Amino acid sequence: MLQQTQVSRVIEPWRRFMDAFPTPRRCADAPLASVLQLWAGLGYHRRAKALHETAKRIRDDFSGEVPSSVFALRSLPGVGDYTANAVASFAFGERVAVLDTNVGRVLARAIANRTLRTAEARDLAERLLPDEHVAAFNQAMLDLGAQYCKATPSCTSCPVARSCRWKKEGGVDPAPLSAGVSRRQSAFEGSDRQLRGRLLALLRDADVEFRDVTKLLGSNDVSRVGAIVERMVNEGLIERRGTRVQLARS
Numbered sequence: 638m639l640q641q642t643q644v645s646r647v648i649e650p651w652r653r654f655m656d657a658f659p660t661p662r663r664c665a666d667a668p669l670a671s672v673l674q675l676w677a678g679l680g681y682h683r684r685a686k687a688l689h690e691t692a693k694r695i696r697d698d699f700s701g702e703v704p705s706s707v708f709a710l711r712s713l714p715g716v717g718d719y720t721a722n723a724v725a726s727f728a729f730g731e732r733v734a735v736l737d738t739n740v741g742r743v744l745a746r747a748i749a750n751r752t753l754r755t756a757e758a759r760d761l762a763e764r765l766l767p768d769e770h771v772a773a774f775n776q777a778m779l780d781l782g783a784q785y786c787k788a789t790p791s792c793t794s795c796p797v798a799r800s801c802r803w804k805k806e807g808g809v810d811p812a813p814l815s816a817g818v819s820r821r822q823s824a825f826e827g828s829d830r831q832l833r834g835r836l837l838a839l840l841r842d843a844d845v846e847f848r849d850v851t852k853l854l855g856s857n858d859v860s861r862v863g864a865i866v867e868r869m870v871n872e873g874l875i876e877r878r879g880t881r882v883q884l885a886r887s
Contacts, residue, residue: 665695669874703724722734735779742788742812743786745758745803745811745815746786746801747801752811758815785797836854836882837874847866847880848880
């Protein structure tokens with residue numbers, strides 16, 4: 638849920654989700670439609686499907702227990718390096734670095750004072766890990782980037798300002814485009830992402846006739862909406878049953 642989404646938007650959906658699905662097995666045994674219902678407000682709904690598929694894999698291949706190793710976690714649908722390392726570190730105490738956009742800024746500014754390629758940032762993050770209390774160190778790096786070393790940094794109040802190479806040496810801000818762990822998103826208003834979200838919101842309430850979808854989404858572009866529907870069907874998020882469209886049930 639936290640992938641590309643602010644914590645403030647995640648808290649309430651997460652609570653609802655955990656009330657309904659306290660274990661991977663409970664999530665795996667539920668229909669995808671139920672997962673999509675509880676994903677309301679979070680966007681990027683392919684994450685919900687990946688989470689449902691991951692729950693099935695955990696149920697079927699890992700006896701219902703979330704695996705602890707980065708290698709096993711990376712084998713799960715929708716789980717990349719950041720998520721695998723974060724789960725391994727915070728849930729299981731593994732000695733691995735957690736690298737996201739926030740940490741990438743800290744590394745580029747405070748440690749290197751230059752733009753870092755992804756591999757460089759990962760290597761540097763690993764080399765900085767302490768021998769003990771790795772999870773606490775990872776959390777501190779995340780918080781440092783989120784609260785102080787932001788896109789527009791708060792250098793005057795930053796607790797590491799005295800040792801920050803960029804602060805001491807100056808130069809062009811090295812943080813933009815460093816670490817390669819995030820991509821700038823296109824505008825949401827008027828985008829396909831917006832129409833996809835509207836369609837899923839409609840289908841959470843009830844199935845709809847396919848011929849009515851374009852009008853219900855507030856669009857006049859029948860071919861565009863039709864293409865969006867077909868992509869979402871192919872992605873397994875929704876289904877067409879005869880003349881009607883519904884949330885995927887499987």
